[in-house]
Amino acid sequence: MNKLSVMVLLASMLTVFANADSQKDVEIAKEVGRAFGEYVVLQEAMLDAENRIGTVKEILFTMPSSENFEFGESKSPMGIYAIAKKTIGKCPKGGKWLITSHEKNGNLKFECQIDAKCESLTPNIKSLCEDEHNLFEEHNLVEEGIMKDSRDGKVYKTVKFQNVGQTWMAENLNYKIEGSRCLLDKKANCKKYGRLYTWNAAMKACPTGWRVPDSRDWIGLFIEAGWDGEKEGPKQEILEIGKKLKSKNGWRNNGNGTDDLKFTAQPGGLAIISKNMFLEDAAAFWSSFESSRGDVLIYWVTFVQDDVLPAYGKKDDFLSVRCVKDE
Structure with a gap:
């Protein structure tokens, strides 16, 4: 225009x-x-x-x-x-x-x-x-399903949102690829939480027909969960939406969620390379959006708050991946 x-x-x-x-x-x-x-x-x-x-x-x-x-x-x-x-x-x-x-x-x-x-x-x-589309109409038209990854035979739960015609993985990706690892480098955590990926690995890890969600996909997910597009905290937190995305159990100190969308975010953690450390009791997800500075927009939730926190992460850190498919 x-x-x-x-x-x-x-x-x-x-x-x-x-x-x-x-x-x-x-x-x-x-x-x-x-x-x-x-x-x-x-x-x-x-x-x-x-x-x-x-x-x-x-x-x-x-x-x-x-x-x-x-x-x-x-x-x-x-x-x-x-x-x-x-x-x-x-x-x-x-x-x-x-x-x-x-x-x-x-x-x-x-x-x-x-x-x-x-x-x-x-x-x-x-x-x-x-x-x-009307932001303030009733949402949550969710259709649960499954997806089989033909590369290794793993089966994942999915959720389809009828309002936007989009299907998300309802579990973290667990496809082994160079640039991925398990939380605390323990194989049992890959089975429980899926793998953690660098951003470059994440961008190549989704099955054919699926992709890493961009910022608009994530915002659309938050709107499906009831966000009004404006309710933000002092650090631009997406207020009260994290609780609706978190699983109903598995979070420390009763930091569980309500899992309204069957998204089932679990505390799969992340690895911060610059500090040579793993961070547990959090769920951190890549987006495909890369800033002009070369870092990447991420979204994460923790056991201590009910909000989603947007942040910018380094590409060599290790985070979880949820793949999305357009219908």
């Missing part, structure tokens, strides 16, 4: 908003449209200048101050959100909009998630978006 088409779309937003039922709705709609439209234009400028998307600070976006909405930044993935501070027409107090940006093959793409009761206030915002 080029700058001209963005500006035309922004103008059309304001035209549609002008037909709202009341002047009050018109002004509220203009606040959302202007904020999201400015965000789109600034991300487009960042992509043109540096061939990448940026944070709110990097693109010089000023968060609006409003009596009607709370505006804020979503950092994982990058985007902004608006939350209604009061009831506006059919949109209730707490009604939410979220727009996130993604660079894809040199083009800027957007994804929108909008409370269904608020969609009528901003009908053209979705025109910006690559994918349209």
Whole structure:
């Protein structure tokens, strides 16, 4: 989407908003449209200048101050959100909009998630978006299954999420390959928890037709577990979602989870090479997303908290792998 088409779309937003039922709705709609439209234009400028998307600070976006909405930044993935501070027409107090940006093959793409009761206030915002789905509808349409790895005959439990048409392994990968090892280098732990992999090994380890999930896949999983796209801790933790992904037993000090999605994250640990140590009582998973610095986005949970912690790991560390397949 080029700058001209963005500006035309922004103008059309304001035209549609002008037909709202009341002047009050018109002004509220203009606040959302202007904020999201400015965000789109600034991300487009960042992509043109540096061939990448940026944070709110990097693109010089000023968060609006409003009596009607709370505006804020979503950092994982990058985007902004608006939350209604009061009831506006059919949109209730707490009604939410979220727009996130993604660079894809040199083009800027957007994804929108909008409370269904608020969609009528901003009908053209979705025109910006690559994918349209309602973040706040009921999820958890989970279909359990199995997958046999033809390379070594191992069988894995799987879970398919009907809302996104994606199947995840419900166990850690346990395919022996150069660049993999067992927790504490004990074979029994490979059988119990699966193998740990360096990032380069992980990127080659999934069976044919399967792959290491990227950041959008992980965010989609968190949304399936009930994350609203905004609830983050001071270190960008995905609040309260770790408990829903952790297994119902096996975690120290009663740090077990509810396993709502049958994902069954177990404390398979990790190996930190720079410190020459294993870390137990945690589950740490690779993504395929590599930063410009050369480190890799990872997600992990521990027995001491109910959240998912995003972090950046070194490629030579050893983490667990969950493979994903697109239907």
